[in-house]
Amino acid sequence: MRVLGPLVLALCSLATLAQEEDKDCTVCTTNQFAKCFGPTCDCILKVSTDINVPVNCSKLTSKCWMMKHEMYKKKNIGSRIIIPTEHAMLDNDGIYDPDCEQDGKFHAKQCNGTDTCWCVNTAGVRRTDKGDENKVCHELVETYWFQIQLRHKPMEKAIDQAKLQEAIKNMFAGYQVDPKYIEKIEYLEDDRYIIVDLKQNISVDSPTDLATVAYYLEKDVKGSTLFSELHSRSIQDDGIPFDGTKLGFEQLYVYYIDSKNPEFSMKRMTPGIIAVIVIVCLAVVAGLVVLFFTQRKAAKSHIYQKAEGRELDEIQKQQLTT
Numbered sequence: 001m002r003v004l005g006p007l008v009l010a011l012c013s014l015a016t017l018a019q020e021e022d023k024d025c026t027v028c029t030t031n032q033f034a035k036c037f038g039p040t041c042d043c044i045l046k047v048s049t050d051i052n053v054p055v056n057c058s059k060l061t062s063k064c065w066m067m068k069h070e071m072y073k074k075k076n077i078g079s080r081i082i083i084p085t086e087h088a089m090l091d092n093d094g095i096y097d098p099d100c101e102q103d104g105k106f107h108a109k110q111c112n113g114t115d116t117c118w119c120v121n122t123a124g125v126r127r128t129d130k131g132d133e134n135k136v137c138h139e140l141v142e143t144y145w146f147q148i149q150l151r152h153k154p155m156e157k158a159i160d161q162a163k164l165q166e167a168i169k170n171m172f173a174g175y176q177v178d179p180k181y182i183e184k185i186e187y188l189e190d191d192r193y194i195i196v197d198l199k200q201n202i203s204v205d206s207p208t209d210l211a212t213v214a215y216y217l218e219k220d221v222k223g224s225t226l227f228s229e230l231h232s233r234s235i236q237d238d239g240i241p242f243d244g245t246k247l248g249f250e251q252l253y254v255y256y257i258d259s260k261n262p263e264f265s266m267k268r269m270t271p272g273i274i275a276v277i278v279i280v281c282l283a284v285v286a287g288l289v290v291l292f293f294t295q296r297k298a299a300k301s302h303i304y305q306k307a308e309g310r311e312l313d314e315i316q317k318q319q320l321t322t
Contacts, residue, residue, distance in 0.1 A: 028057035029231035033069055045069050049076065053104075059176060059207060062104030063124060063215040066226060071097035098124055108137035119263070123211035127262040145257035146198040146210050148217065153239070153248040154192070160243060161187050167242045168194060174234030175213045178206040214254045221252040 025041035028034040034055040036043040044052040045061060047068040055061055074095075098120075099107040106124040111117040111133065119128040119137035127141060165185045172182060181204060186195040198210050219226050220235040227233045234240055239248030 027228045027230050028055060029228045030057050030059060031055055031061045031066075031226060032228040033226070034061070046072060047100075048072055060209070060212045060216055061226070062100070062209060063212045064098050064100040064106045065104050066212075066215060067095060067098050067124065068100060070095060106140065108140040109135065121256065121258045123214070123256050125256050127258060127264075129263070129265050142200070142259045143211060143256045144200045144259050146214055147255040147257070148196045148198065148214060149251075149253045149255070150194040150196070150221070150249050151251035152192050152194060153250050155245075155247070157243075159187065159189065163243050164194070164247075167240055167247065168196060171234040171240050172196075172198075172213070174232070175216055176206070176208045177210070177213055178204045178208065180204045181206070181208070181210065218252055218254060221249050 025036040025038075025043075028036055028043045031043075031045060034043045034045045034057065036057070043055040043057050045055045045065055046052050047065060049072075053065055055065075075097075096110070096112045098112075099110055101107055106120050106122065108119055109117055110120050110124075110126075115133050116130050117133055117135040118126045118130045119135070119141075121127050121141045121143040123143040123146075125143070128135075128137070164187055168185050169179060169182060173179075177198070178201075180201050181198050183197040183199045184195075185197075187193070188195065198213070200210060216226050217235070220233060223237060225233060225235075235249070236246075239246040241247075
């Protein structure tokens with residue numbers, strides 16, 4: 001953890017006196033792993049053996065704290081952790097033990113307790129190659145656009161797209177997402193995919209962190225909710241209310257688009273992509289060789305020089321358009 005404030009340290013000491021949550025306190029509905037106790041029913045989340053962080057149960061707990069708690073459970077309790085699927089610009093590194101700021105944000109540089117470090121965006125997703133402890137991450141680059149792709153289970157009757165859009169908006173409302181964050185909802189009927197574009201909007205007066213929303217949503221789709229049983233979460237085990245029935249989901253992918261381009265080298269590229277680049281480079285070299293000998297030939301005979309020039313123009317145009 002990068003920063004520990006006096007409040008966190010005080011809660012660390014207080015937590016050692018509380019072996020279980022106070023039965024007189026209400027359950028933290030937005031975080032089933034938080035424990036609430038004491039005369040003011042303060043709620044905390046355990047993120048390491050000797051560190052607890054305060055939790056505001058009126059909103060979702062930040063993705064960074066939840067990932068850190070999950071790693072704590074994996075190391076000390078042995079609970080099963082589901083690693084996210086690796087696809088394209090998804091979070092290919094999956095779960096790791098993050099370095100969090102006091103307010104729950106990811107620190108720009110992550111090392112996962114080792115001497116291998118990398119830079120992340122505000123969603124905690126790696127956006128650079130990995131390096132050593134000397135790696136410098138100048139800023140925490142903002143992830144401003146989240147594309148969520150949900151594949152629903154087969155339905156017996158046709159999907160009414162107007163009702164579908166309303167159901168999806170209601171679903172995200174359960175994750176405290178302001179409707180103004182939802183830029184577009186698209187439905188691909190043949191593939192049963194619902195594509196939702198969420199974009200951070202500075203004009204929206206909402207404390208909701210879309211990275212945390214996506215993390216909570218992913219857990220619900222995979223059947224390992226972060227909410228308590230008392231929370232009327234949007235996605236139950238059988239799906240969401242839709243057109244008098246339930247719409248269930250079988251897959252979810254989250255794509256992250258940052259305000260700045262990621263900084264990966266060719267090491268990250270697949271062999272197929274590298275092969276294409278090599279072929280293109282060879283084609284360019286071959287073109288330059290042809291151009292060189294053609295120019296030499298034109299220089300020997302001024303009679304053909306003008307015609308050769310026009311032919312070269314056409315060759316160059318073709319190379320630019322291919």
